Structure formats: structure tokens, C-alpha cells
Amino acid sequence: MAMKIDVSGLKKYLLPAGLAFLLLINLFLVLEFFGVEVIDRYVKGILILMQINIILAVSLNLINGVTGMLSLGHAGFMAVGAYVSAILSIFLSKSNLPEVLLFPLVLCAGGLAAAFIGMLIGVPTLRLRGDYLAIATLGFGEIIRVVILNLDITKGARGLPGIPNYTNLWWVELFMVLSVLVIWNIIKSNHGRALVSIRENEIAAEAMGVHTTYYKVSAFVIGAFFAGLAGGLFAHYLGYISPKSFDFMKSIEILLMVVLGGLGSLTGSVIAAIVLTGLPELLRFLQSYRMVIYSLTLVLLMLYRQEGLFGRDEASAELLRKWLTPRKKNHPGGEAGEPTES
């Protein structure tokens, strides 16, 4: 899709907070070169998973929040990306391609494979709406998992070990920023408006001359591509993947981030991904009760803010002021400070 690069909104809202956060991490990483270790492996791991989840949430938001297609198979695309890139890099690691070239290459291959599967699934199912589409995508997500479970090359239920650990914070940051930028630009372009019009009223969109099938499939395929990319990063971080990591619950987890952040709000997805990845870790001191608190947080959020943290708006200083002025002490207002905190 050809489009103008539009960073005006990003500059105002997301960039200051996000960049400050990224700069801080990078500062820590640079310090490490000089032997000062500020963040340990554990924190680094959380930061990596957070950013992988950001890619997943943002890409599902394009499908689910912006275009309004309820898809429950996102983990399936992640699985395709993870396995394709992992198998490729196991195979290619014997060649003498340098890692800087090899890693983006296999990640893109994984993304493209996921996008291709997305197209195969999208063309027949996207004529369905709402609950029906949700069930169809759920079914396809499971099919992908079961196929992986039964193939030889994926080593089935035993899982695939020995994936080179290429993923580090630098790579994840690079791909996270790229994903958010690309999807942000799609949403803010003319194509984005077509997608929103489909969500708002598909029949009217069609009557306005929007090629609805084309746009729905495109959004689905682009979302699948980035999910595949995230899957690749995930596989090369853990070094071992098994079909269990990509079951239905993973799809639900991603969906949670999108719904909590606000359908259609990219900044919302980013922040929700950070919070939902970080929260279980922060609550670790509660031991087995932590999942109760985690779940309770979700229930409370849905009770008091059905539209998610940000609704359909993007996070901004103005929005923060709006939250803080009418009612003091309100929950979502506090959460906007979260990205720098973790």
C-alpha cells in the first residue's frame, strides 16, 4: 500500500513517552558495554516479551479494533511465523551468512508465510461477520496448531529445540518500532479511513464505493504478517517452541490487550501490552494469588471502563487532562504513566 508517512500524531502522543522509555533501555544496554549492569537477564526478558506482545496487540488491533473483524486466531499466525523462521534459521545457521542478514531474512520469511496463510483463511471467511467470523478464525487457529502438532519437520508435540538465540533487545526494539510505525501510517492514511468505515457500517462503506472485500482481506493479511514477525522474534528469544505456546489462550491473551487498550487505539494497545505483560511479574510476590489479582484487575476494568483504557482515542496530554479534571483519583488516569515505570 502506497502512503504518505504521517508522524504528526505519533510525534505528539506516543513518541515522547515511547522514545524516552526506549532511550532509557538503550542507555542501560550501552552501559553494559562498560561493565555496568543495570538490568539483569530477568528484566531484559520481560522487556523483550513486552515488545513482542506490543507487536501482537498492535497487529490484532488493525484487524479487530480498526476494521472491526473479531478474529480469534491470531496465535495461529504467530505460530506459522515462529515455526517457519525457526526451521529456516536452524537450516541456514550452518551456512556462513552473518546474523545481521540472516535474522531479518528469516523473520520476514516467517511474516510472509503467516501473511500467506492469512490470505488463505481470509478470502473464504471474511464474508462472515461478528460471532461467525470469530468462530471461523478460532477454528482455523486450531487447525494451524494441530497441523504443526502432526508434522515431522516441526517435531510435533515434543517441540522444536535448538533455535539460535538471535533475539535481543535491539532487534526487538527495531521491529517493534517498525511495526507500530507501519500500522500507524495505515490507520492514518486514506486506506485507514476505508477500514474504519467498514467497522462503522459495512453496507454504507460499500455504497460509498469502498472495495470492502479487498480492504478486509488486506487488513487481515497485514495483521497476520506482523503476528508472524512477532512469532519469529518469540522463537529466537526462547530457543525452543512447541505448539502449546500458540494455543487458543494465547489468542485470547492478545485480544485482551486490544480490548483493554481500547478497540482502534494503537497507543492503548501498546500500553495494555506493557501493563498486561508486566503486571503478572510485578505481582509475583503474591505467589499463587497473583492470577486472582490479575483477573480481578481485568474484571474491574471492564466494569468501569468498557471501552478500554483509551476508547478509540490515542493517548495524549489532552486526554490525560480530561481524565484528571472531572473526577480525581480515577484509575485509568494513573495508568497512563505506566510505560516509563516498568
Next chain:
Amino acid sequence: MLEIKEMRVAYGAIKALKGISFSVNAGEIVTLIGANGAGKSTTLKTISGLLRPQSGSIIFEGREISTAPSYEIVSLGISQVPEGRRIFPRQSVLENLELGAYQRKDYKGIKEDIQQVFSYFPRLAERQNQLAGTLSGGEQQMLAIGRGLMSRPKLMLLDEPSMGLAPLLVQDIFRIIKEINANGATILLVEQNANMALSIAKKAYVLETGKIVLSGSAEELSRNEQVRKAYLGG
């Protein structure tokens, strides 16, 4: 301009249109009147490509369009103002209008046309940054018509513009439909409010359970005994 021959449409086993034929000449206002379920909206949706006919032909400016997808039909110069308005509720009035011009790339022309819409409906200009879902019913209808104009259609299909509106507003809307027609757009109007429709139309067709039972000039039909009894309240 538009020629429809023996068009049949069915929803599954239910036959909605049992072979209708009619024509619209350039510059005219033509109206289809009839009761609920007669097939009026089905006719419009089939012309604009939202439904597919089982058989028959739809010829627009010499081109067969019965199998063309809706986005192509829009680009040929047909625009539909759908029944029940179907505006985009969470978009602003201005964004709704811009979406109406979705297929156009001439930004200057689009700006001019937005001003043109605002001159037809000054109330939309006052509310251009308001979310469309917060408009009153009448204003939403104005927006739906305005949005339909934004593709610079040669032929405009209007589906029940009077639905659910106060009588005074209905008169307003019909006055503007006449004005739009005077400015060059051909109009195919579907209405239950037969009185109003016949007062501005040139030609009229009466649709009953999927068939055209009467046709003629609007004047003739408004004097017709049968039509008066069935649709005009005496």
C-alpha cells in the same frame, strides 16, 4: 440513462422482485412508490450492486452493470443514499462527507463539493466537527444525502429520505432534492410517502409485491383512482 429489463431478485427462496422493467432518462426525477415489502429498496440495492439479480439486465449509459461490483458502479457515477441513513456514527460530519468522496483524488474538487453540500444544508456546516451519531434524525438524513452527493453522481438513488422525519423537515428535504436535480443529477427516488414523491417526480412506477402494477407520468398517477385510494389517503 438507466434501463432495467425483467429484473428478478430473490432472498433465498423468497422472491422479492418478480421481473420488473422500467427506465430513467437523464435529468429526470423518477419515483418508485409502494407499500412495505413491495420490493422498492431491493430494486435500489440491486442497481447499486449490493444485491445480485437472478436474471434480467441493468443497463447504465449503455453498459450492462448487473454483474459489476458496487465499487465499480460508484465509479461509473451512481450513488446510493441508503435506507435508514446508515451514516458513520463515530466519524465527524466532515469525515462522513470525505468518505462519500472516497474514490476521488481531486482534493480541490472535493473541497468545493463539501462547500456545495453545506450550501444545500447549512445546518451540516454548523455541525461539521460533531460526531455524526449525535445528530438529529433530520440532520442525519441531510448528511446521508450530502455524503451521496460527494461522489459527483450522475444518478442518485434515494431510499426513503422521508422516513421517520417531521413533516416540515420532509418538505425541506424534498425541496433540496428538487434543487439537486435542477443542478444536473438524475434522481431515482423510492418512497412510501407517495404524496410528496409524486409532487416532485416526472415519472412514477407503482410496485406491489415484486411487480410493477402501474406506471405513467407523476401527474397521471396522482389523479389515478386506484393510486389515490391505496397510497394517497382518498
